[in-house]
Amino acid sequence: MPLSISTIVLIFLININIQFCKGYGYPSGSYGTEKSVQISTPEECARECKDSEPAKYCYYHFVLEYYSTNNRACDFCEQPVNNYSGITSSCECVIIDGFEKTIFSINRMIPGPSIQVCRNDHLIIDLQNNAEGLEATIHWHGIFQEGTQYYDGVPFVTQCPILSANTFRYQFTVKNSGTHFYHSHISVHMIDGQYGSLIVRDPPQFNPFYKWYDEDRPDHVIVISDLFHELSLERFPGRYRKNRGQIPDNFLINGRGNWTDPASGVSTNVQLSMFTVEKGKKYRFRMINSCSTVCLSVVKIEQHTMQVIATDGENVKPISQVDAITSASGERVDFILNANQSSGYYWIHVRGLGECEGREIYQLAILAYKDSTKSSLSPLPGYSFGASRNVFNPPNSTQCGNGLCVDQLIKIYLPNENIIPLSQPPDELLIISFDFFTYNALSLFNSKDQDYKHFYVSPTGSEINSLVANISYKNPPAPLISQSDGYQFMCGDPFVPSTCTEPCTCTHVYHIQRGAIVDVMIYDEKPFPELNHPFHLHGYSFCVMYVGQFVNAPNKEAITNKDVEKEMDSHMARLRNGNYTKCSPKDTVIVPNTGFVILRFKADNPGWWFFHCHFSWHTASGMNVVLHVGKPYDLPPVPPNFPRCYNWTPKN
Ligand SMILES: *[C@@H]1O[C@H](CO)[C@@H](O)[C@H](O)[C@H]1NC(C)=O
Ligand SMILES: *[C@@H]1O[C@H](CO)[C@@H](O)[C@H](O)[C@H]1NC(C)=O
Ligand SMILES: *[C@@H]1O[C@H](CO)[C@@H](O)[C@H](O)[C@H]1NC(C)=O
Ligand SMILES: *[C@@H]1O[C@H](CO)[C@@H](O)[C@H](O)[C@H]1NC(C)=O
Ligand SMILES: *[C@@H]1O[C@H](CO)[C@@H](O)[C@H](O)[C@H]1NC(C)=O
Ligand SMILES: [Cu+2]
Numbered sequence: 001m002p003l004s005i006s007t008i009v010l011i012f013l014i015n016i017n018i019q020f021c022k023g024y025g026y027p028s029g030s031y032g033t034e035k036s037v038q039i040s041t042p043e044e045c046a047r048e049c050k051d052s053e054p055a056k057y058c059y060y061h062f063v064l065e066y067y068s069t070n071n072r073a074c075d076f077c078e079q080p081v082n083n084y085s086g087i088t089s090s091c092e093c094v095i096i097d098g099f100e101k102t103i104f105s106i107n108r109m110i111p112g113p114s115i116q117v118c119r120n121d122h123l124i125i126d127l128q129n130n131a132e133g134l135e136a137t138i139h140w141h142g143i144f145q146e147g148t149q150y151y152d153g154v155p156f157v158t159q160c161p162i163l164s165a166n167t168f169r170y171q172f173t174v175k176n177s178g179t180h181f182y183h184s185h186i187s188v189h190m191i192d193g194q195y196g197s198l199i200v201r202d203p204p205q206f207n208p209f210y211k212w213y214d215e216d217r218p219d220h221v222i223v224i225s226d227l228f229h230e231l232s233l234e235r236f237p238g239r240y241r242k243n244r245g246q247i248p249d250n251f252l253i254n255g256r257g258n259w260t261d262p263a264s265g266v267s268t269n270v271q272l273s274m275f276t277v278e279k280g281k282k283y284r285f286r287m288i289n290s291c292s293t294v295c296l297s298v299v300k301i302e303q304h305t306m307q308v309i310a311t312d313g314e315n316v317k318p319i320s321q322v323d324a325i326t327s328a329s330g331e332r333v334d335f336i337l338n339a340n341q342s343s344g345y346y347w348i349h350v351r352g353l354g355e356c357e358g359r360e361i362y363q364l365a366i367l368a369y370k371d372s373t374k375s376s377l378s379p380l381p382g383y384s385f386g387a388s389r390n391v392f393n394p395p396n397s398t399q400c401g402n403g404l405c406v407d408q409l410i411k412i413y414l415p416n417e418n419i420i421p422l423s424q425p426p427d428e429l430l431i432i433s434f435d436f437f438t439y440n441a442l443s444l445f446n447s448k449d450q451d452y453k454h455f456y457v458s459p460t461g462s463e464i465n466s467l468v469a470n471i472s473y474k475n476p477p478a479p480l481i482s483q484s485d486g487y488q489f490m491c492g493d494p495f496v497p498s499t500c501t502e503p504c505t506c507t508h509v510y511h512i513q514r515g516a517i518v519d520v521m522i523y524d525e526k527p528f529p530e531l532n533h534p535f536h537l538h539g540y541s542f543c544v545m546y547v548g549q550f551v552n553a554p555n556k557e558a559i560t561n562k563d564v565e566k567e568m569d570s571h572m573a574r575l576r577n578g579n580y581t582k583c584s585p586k587d588t589v590i591v592p593n594t595g596f597v598i599l600r601f602k603a604d605n606p607g608w609w610f611f612h613c614h615f616s617w618h619t620a621s622g623m624n625v626v627l628h629v630g631k632p633y634d635l636p637p638v639p640p641n642f643p644r645c646y647n648w649t650p651k652n
Helices: 005-013 441-445 484-489 561-576 616-620
Strands: 030-032 036-040 057-068 102-106 115-118 122-129 138-141 167-173 178-184 195-201 221-227 250-253 274-277 282-289 297-301 306-311 314-322 324-327 332-338 345-352 362-369 428-438 463-468 471-473 504-512 517-524 533-537 542-549 588-591 595-602 607-613 624-629
Touching: 057 115, 115 122, 138 167, 178 282, 178 332, 195 221, 195 282, 221 297, 221 345, 250 345, 250 362, 282 324, 324 332, 428 561, 471 624, 484 504, 517 561, 517 588, 533 595, 542 561, 542 588, 561 595, 588 595, 607 616
Parallel strands: 036 057, 057 122, 115 195, 221 282, 274 362, 428 517, 471 504, 504 624
Antiparallel strands: 030 036, 057 102, 122 167, 138 178, 178 195, 221 250, 282 332, 297 324, 297 345, 306 314, 306 332, 345 362, 428 463, 463 471, 517 595, 533 588, 533 607, 542 595, 607 624
């Protein structure tokens, strides 16, 4: 639906001299200049969405600070297990899995405050950074930011990092609905607690599933995350001699979980998250994978199948009888659950794959039928649990079955939504490899090179960094969107600059014509065992055209240009034959191990858009590239006095 220009303009005309009440207050009453704007609280905004209801201005005050879990706050109160609590918690005891550790939390909550609004609402989020020594930005994962590209939250691409003692106001209109989330986009801070749900609901006229379920409750959002029992920075670059690698200690479901110390066998017995349903009703659940590390997760609900209806914020033709949902960091899945079993308590089971399998990292929550009791629970599950017949989004294409893989999804377009043409050849084709660079320790630690390059210690003990098309992404000193100071650090398009020494580090940018149909083939050039990297594109939802594995490649250790060309030829043949007929919508897609994904988008949203592996350690070590769509003049100007940053090396 076209948003009127006047409402976009209005949001910048607001007198931003907000008076705060005590604590995490809201600006009092209405405020504004010529037109006054009524500000709504998070609770008022987390409403049922109605057709032809005016949009709300939803205000959130986020305070970022160092905090600790299980501190003295826990002597005074106990956190309720019901997970929707607006933007403040009734109890500032952050319990997580019962472990005491330092976190970088928002409003003393993990996950952070839940933002729940309706399509076309205006969000105003003040991020107050109270953590000295810590830079911050928040990325609104899944929001296209059309017209407000500078609020995308990528440091040195769309803004300067927010310094401590500073407050930065994000304000944008949410034009694309769906299950989204927000998270820190700096270093590996996300896992220390900077994440939360961002749900944009549709009014009935935009919701093809309106009649399919009875309720879409604010507390039926499932946030899956991983956890270290120490600060993330203990693992970046990480240890060589003891406790190598980045395997999480635990998983959390809506910030909670039980933990059993493997050494002592003692459990923390934290009360698990609970989702309440009434027998005979159907519920829409919104699941968000907010993990930071490389373990994919598998969600199962005891004795219940799930009907998948949306992914990454886009509606899809429903997939019924799903027993398990696999997802990677950054992916979201909405499903309908039919509460038609006998009244009782049922386990919700989340299990980590890959590196998490060895240590059997898993977590539980409870699906509780109203008026039943815990006594009906079946025995405590172990790491393995329940059926795996129909697994949605398996990383291995041999398990696709009928319609379970993401390249089989069929997008349901909304009325008036622009359709991405799938039969024509692309205007631009990007073939992009990703890979790791393994340092020679001697050259890393004994070199005369003063430009110390990022690395982290892999589980096997080697020092590595991450590459996209043989380039390790490096931040420029100033945001590309608002200052040309960073341009001299740019490289790409697409070859490694001849002056660059391995690993080549620079601000890797591909320039794309506005309006072009762009096909991207992203592939796993030198597969590492068990790693399936999820690639996320900012600013767009794309169509997944094809997901494949280089099964017939003679040498699966290293994919050659020949292997890639062969797959590209097949893609072109499928295009010519009109084999692509349905858009499989995603904004984050798992590239299977030894495999590739071919995706397509129409470059109609100008901007500097990050395209990257969503595993935090891979992002932090360079597995990123910027897709620059359009020319600087295609972009809305940044607001007046937008914060600036740069190198300062005066001659005298
Ligand atoms: C936590 O796990 C232990 C060990 O598996 C189990 O005995 C205990 O009942 C669990 N506690 C909760 C609250 O689930
Ligand atoms: C419960 O609902 C599921 C999903 O709609 C359906 O497949 C199943 O047959 C139903 N079971 C019963 C006992 O009604
Ligand atoms: C995919 O699954 C098949 C059958 O289970 C197995 O043989 C193959 O090795 C798997 N491929 C990958 C890349 O895991
Ligand atoms: C990346 O560099 C390696 C080693 O220098 C080379 O073998 C490979 O072909 C390069 N890959 C691409 C996509 O340029
Ligand atoms: C295209 O689809 C047809 C069936 O409609 C199939 O026979 C053919 O193998 C497909 N072509 C390619 C290149 O996948
Ligand atoms: Cu990765």
